[in-house]
Every structure is written in structure tokens, then in C-alpha cells.
Amino acid sequence: xxxxxxxxxxxxxxxxxxxxxxxxxxxxxxxxxxxxxxxxxxxxxxxxxxxxxxxxxxxxxxxxxxxxxxxxxxxxxxxxxxxxxxxxxxxxxxxxxxxxxxxxxxxxxxxxxx
Amino acid sequence: xxxxxxxxxxxxxxxxxxxxxxxxxxxxxxxxxxxxxxxxxxxxxxxxxxxxxxxxxxxxxxxxxxxxxxxxxxxxxxxxxxxxxxxxxxxxxxxxxxxxxxxxxxxxxxxx
Numbered sequence: 001x002x003x004x005x006x007x008x009x010x011x012x013x014x015x016x017x018x019x020x021x022x023x024x025x026x027x028x029x030x031x032x033x034x035x036x037x038x039x040x041x042x043x044x045x046x047x048x049x050x051x052x053x054x055x056x057x058x059x060x061x062x063x064x065x066x067x068x069x070x071x072x073x074x075x076x077x078x079x080x081x082x083x084x085x086x087x088x089x090x091x092x093x094x095x096x097x098x099x100x101x102x103x104x105x106x107x108x109x110x111x112x113x114x
Numbered sequence: 115x116x117x118x119x120x121x122x123x124x125x126x127x128x129x130x131x132x133x134x135x136x137x138x139x140x141x142x143x144x145x146x147x148x149x150x151x152x153x154x155x156x157x158x159x160x161x162x163x164x165x166x167x168x169x170x171x172x173x174x175x176x177x178x179x180x181x182x183x184x185x186x187x188x189x190x191x192x193x194x195x196x197x198x199x200x201x202x203x204x205x206x207x208x209x210x211x212x213x214x215x216x217x218x219x220x221x222x223x224x225x226x
Binding site for chain 2: 104
């Protein structure tokens with residue numbers, strides 16, 4: 001079966017712009033989580049969506065937002081980009097229920113902010 | 115707040131030698147712990163989780179609540195084990211399985 005698909009894979013933006021990243025989960029998965037990966041901070045949880053509802057949120061400013069559609073696809077948006085937002089953004093999907101535990105990761109979207 | 119610590123950024127061993135990747139956590143409740151692995155040019159993927167108590171690719175990990183540790187072990191390392199290994203904790207108490215707290219990762223290199 002197809003894995004988690006993230007688009008775009010690479011993008012370059014300038015400070016002050018906004019960006020939207022997309023994630024298509026594995027078919028049948030209802031949970032989508034987003035992570036930011038940087039050399040300094042490692043992997044940090046951004047938020048999780050389950051059945052179109054945000055179920056949990058990490059410690060990021062309000063410039064970071066997301067949503068999930070009825071087909072479980074998810075988007076995350078970062079507004080007013082800052083240099084420090086340069087990172088690899090990973091999306092992960094799962095069934096979302098108790099006992100599953102395993103997250104399936106995409107290849108990531110690498111954002112560079114100039 | 116929950117925290118996962120992997121004290122070694124880099125770990126080098128020779129093929130056939132035992133390997134242990136350390137992971138310590140801080141969490142007041144009952145955590146669920148995982149090891150994720152990322153091989154070169156591949157996606158991050160689950161290696162094993164403590165609740166299943168299984169051995170994957172010869173790796174095992176035991177949750178020690180007294181020492182708050184979840185070290186990953188393999189008795190005989192292979193070159194194909196070279197990868198980045200992340201220890202991760204789920205602390206959402208059954209309400210959110212998508213939220214993991216990751217350690218900083220350990221790069222394991224197995225020399226021939």
C-alpha cells in the first residue's frame with residue numbers, strides 16, 4: 001500500500017511569507033501528526049489531528065496551524081515565516097486508536113527560509 | 115514535563131560486537147516507549163515498542179521503571195544496523211497516540 005505522501009518535498013521562502021504543507025496519510029489512517037525536525041532541537045511535536053479535530057498541540061507559536069479534511073488529508077500552515085522556521089517538517093499517520101502505537105512517517109518537506 | 119534523553123550522539127562498534135543504545139526518560143505516569151530507526155535515505159520507521167516485548171532484527175529493549183530507562187540492545191551487531199536511532203515516549207495516556215516525545219537520537223556505526 002502507498003505510504004505517507006508529503007508535498008512539496010522542498011521549498012524556499014523568504015521571511016514574512018507564509019507556507020502550506022500537505023500530507024496524505026496511509027489509506028484507512030485517521031490520525032495525522034506533524035513534527036518539526038532541526039539539527040539543534042531534534043524532532044518536536046507540532047500537532048495531531050484525528051477525524052478532522054485537533055487532538056493535541058505542541059509548544060509552538062500560533063503562527064503554526066493545521067487542519068484535517070474529511071478524507072484524512074492534512075495541511076499545516078506557517079504564517080509570517082522566520083529564519084528559525086527552516087526545518088524538515090515530517091508528517092506521520094496512524095490508525096489513531098488505543099494499542100496501535102506505530103506512526104508511519106513521510107519523507108518530509110524541507111523548508112528553507114531566507 | 116516529559117523528557118527523553120539519549121546520552122550518546124555517536125556510537126561505534128565492530129561487526130559481531132554487542133551494542134547498547136541508552137535511553138532514559140522522565141515521566142510521572144505510565145509511559146509507552148518506542149525505538150524508531152532511520153536508515154540512510156529511508157524514512158523514520160518503528161523498530162520496536164515496549165508493550166509488545168518482541169525482538170526485531172535481533173534488537174530487544176526492556177522497560178526499567180525503577181531506573182526510568184529503555185535501553186536498546188543487540189548481542190551481535192551487523193553492518194546493516196548502522197543508522198540513526200531515536201527513543202520516543204508517548205505520554206498522552208491513551209488519548210493521543212500521535213504525540214511522541216523524541217530523544218535527540220544516536221547515530222550507530224557498525225564497522226566491518
